[in-house]
Amino acid sequence: MSAADLQDAQATEDRSDCEVDRGACSKHVGSHEVIFEITPKPVKTMRELGFVVMISGLTGKGELRVDLRMPGMYMGKNQILLKGDGTGRYTGKGIIPRCPSGGRLWEAKVNIPGTGTAEFLFNVTY
Ligand SMILES: [Cu+2]
Incomplete structure (x- = not known):
């Protein structure tokens, strides 16, 4: 496959890096492992969703902020606050709006x- 072909394939292919409908996703940030999950599945727009983040080595009872956005499109500010239970597990609720152009x-x-941020790219279902 030529470099140009490869570029074309990448432009049309699924850019998600987290198959959120299949289970939890995991990334490493600094010395932390960050596990991210949304329920119920399939993850749909315009309904209340449960967000769970587990962070190794960060066991406070404070709040954790998750920013939701669409890459390349402003969809309004959408921040979810997750509450820590003291074991490294943070939970909260939020809604993903419907994209007028049908983006997923x-x-x-x-x-x-x-520490920084962990980014998870995932597809929603309509
Ligand atoms: Cu959009």
């Missing part, structure tokens, strides 16, 4: 205090 790719940016 969303990014959840998990803000980890003092």
Whole structure:
């Protein structure tokens, strides 16, 4: 496959890096493992969703902020606050709006205090 062919294939292929309908996704940020999950599945727009983030080594009872956005399109500010239970598990609820152009790719940016962010790219279902 030529470089141009490869580029074409990448432009049309699914850009998600988290198959959120199949289970939890995991990334490493600094020394932390960050596990991200949304329920119920399939993950649909315009309904209340449960967000769960588990972070190894961050066991506070404070709040964790998740920013939801569509890559390349402003869909309004959508921040979800997750509450820690003291074991590294953070839970909260939020809604993903319907995209007027039918786009399905969303990014959840998990803000980890003092460390940075973990980004998860996933598709929603209509
Ligand atoms: Cu959109």
